[in-house]
Amino acid sequence: MPLPWILGTIVVGTAAYLLSDDDTEEREADERREASREASRQRRAHEAETKARQTATELQASKNIAQQFSQKYYGYIPQEITYAQNKQSLKRSVEEQSQSKPDSLNKLAKKVSDAQITLNTLEQLMASLQSLKGEE
């Protein structure tokens, strides 16, 4: 009677061994998949973070340009430019501000108009003196 027992034990043992080996592989494969998913998640997160940082840097650089433009031509920076959330709104703000003539151009235009008024007055004075001269 011992032989069948021995054989039975061997069969069961082998099967158990074989079964246990299958579980480990599956777990390992599972772990590998998970690790790969995690790596992919991290990569995506990193990429997203990098992109966000890049967008923020680009927005700040654009704001700097827009602010320099506003400061140079208008002497002040509108809040819409300082707090613009994206390039589109920044562009809209710049377009809106640049609809009006800058102060420096207004001042020059005023100077031209003042000079013209002076020229008109001078012409009137000359004509008046000419007439005064003719009266005598």
Add this chain to the structure above:
Amino acid sequence: MRVNMNIKAIRQHKALFSSESVVLLDRLTTLKAQNQQSPLNVIVFGKYNHGKSSFLNAWLREDIFKAEDVRCTVKVQSHHDIKNNVVWTDTPGLDADKHDDAQAKDAIKSADVVLLVHDIISGELDKKELDFIRHYSQHEGKGKLRILLTKIDQVEAELKTIQASIDQQLAAFNLPLFAISSTRYQKYLKQDSTLFLTNSGFKPLFPMLRTATKDKLKMRKTEIKTICGILINDLTNAHKKYTTKKQNIESTLTTEKQHFNRAKQHVLNLLH
């Protein structure tokens, strides 16, 4: 439509005239306000102690102006000879000091006639007198200036020589010249001697002043024309200056506009 301005309105724009022209503008105002009844203004002008006050006192037959051998006229003094309707003005001596010079030069701005007094004892006219004659007779004093050579009684022998060289100095200006002696005229007044009157040289002054009185309106009209001409010339120069100024500002404005549009486009392109 352009409306001509009167003198009052013109004066309101005196900031557009040069400082020399503002003085002329004042004179023009005075001249425009004068009429036939306004007195003839005779200004006696010249270096100090050359006999200005003595001449005036002799002429007016009254010691109205202080006359001594030292510098005694330190401010402009006037006397209205009502009978002849002439205002006589004595001025401080030219060349005494800057303040006196300024006062004297200020006084002649209102003159119809300027008598430049030169003491013949001092010889020829000096540079300062000649500079004044050259400038005044050719500008604002055109037709107004006459030369009085005083104290001729004190240079009997050299009179002709000195007068000849003064005539030569004045040859280019064509100015009436009168050689006089106030002392002799005073003597004539006291002694009623026609010889003193003749030798005083005062006689030719009477017709000269009569003519000046008669012609004062004509002279003033001529002066108004001259002043208007000078002022128009001044304004023409100012007009040129302002035209250039305006052109420069317009050019800057065009450049600035271009810079602005380029900068705007550049910024908008960057924000695209």
